[in-house]
Amino acid sequence: MNDEELLRYSRQIMLPEIDIEGQERLRAATALVIGLGGLGSPVAMYLGAAGVGRLLLVDFDHVDTSNLQRQIAHAEADIGRPKVESARDRVRALNPLVAxxxxxxxxxxxxxxxxxARADVVLDCTDNLTTRLAINAACVAAGKPLVTGAAIRMEGQAMVVDPRVPEAPCYRCLYRSAEEPAESCTQSGVLAPVVGIIGSLQAVEAIKVLTGAGEPLTGRLLLMDARTMEFHEVRVPKYAGCxxxxTQSG
Incomplete structure (x- = not known):
């Protein structure tokens, strides 16, 4: 690690849970961020700023005026551009050392x-259950840790799925019916900072997974209600019939 990196990441390296070893783990890591909207914007920006060495940014959508209320990786001048391009440029402006x-x-x-398969950690920042379940299945099949988040109205949630832990549940254990909820952010709205909070939590969890710092939200669903600013944790059991x-059918 050169002098520029030591200076850039000094406040993070000072943390005993991270230290230089943890920072080097981040530099060697690849994070796959799927979805660059309200959740994916802070995820990409914080992982880039924190020094994750390579980011794979995935999104098929283009920036729209209605995105600007909460998707902070994009600006007025980006309207009409692919979200992956504006998010890439924003992260590069924060940290040109990141690939x-x-x-x-x-x-x-x-x-x-x-x-x-290319990633060391996957961050699901999408906005529909069907896609989340597909990402979960791909991560379980590949044995890759997944940090998933969701937000609507003034509520949000985050959870870590780690197939490397035999007793840990996956996201499908939580949503056994696999039925798409009737409500969505487009229909019900969302308070702008709520997605920022949940996305930031996802970034924290990804850094913990990559460095070994702290205790990730593996098998624990963290629920936030911004109306009262209360957080609740729900232990998610592994479902044998998942x-x-x-481990068994039915």
Whole structure:
């Protein structure tokens, strides 16, 4: 690690849980960020600023005026641009030492599996259950840790799925019916800072997974209610009949 890196990451290196060894782990790591909207914006920016060595940024969408209320990786001048491009430029402005690859398309099963295989940690920042379950299945199949988050109205949640831990549940253990909720952010709205809080939590969890610092939210669903600013934790049991990670059928 050179002098520039030591200075840039000095406040992080000072943490005994991180130290130089943890910072070097971050520099050697690849994080796959799927979705560059309200959650993915702070995720990409904080992981880049923190010194994760390579970011794979995935989003098929373009920046729209309605995004600017909460998707802080994009600006007025980016309207009409692919989100992967504006997010890439924002992260590079924060930290030019980070290598960034962009994928401006929706990933089918094969492409998703290939992208997951390249990553040390996957961050699901998408906005629908069908996609989240597909990402979860790909991560379980590849044995890659997944940090998932979601937000709507004034509520949010985050959880870590780590297939490397035999007794840990996957995301499908939580949503057994696999039925898409009737409400979405587009229909019900979302308070701008809520996605920022949840995305920041995802970035923290990814850094913990990559460095070994602290105790990740593995098998623990963290729920936030911004109305009262209360956080609750729910232990998620591994479901033996889970079609993705279960040990028995039915």
């Amino acid at each position: 960034i690859e962009t994928i401006a398309e929706a990933l089918d099963d094969e492409a998703l599996a290939a992208a997951v 079609p993705v990670c279960g």
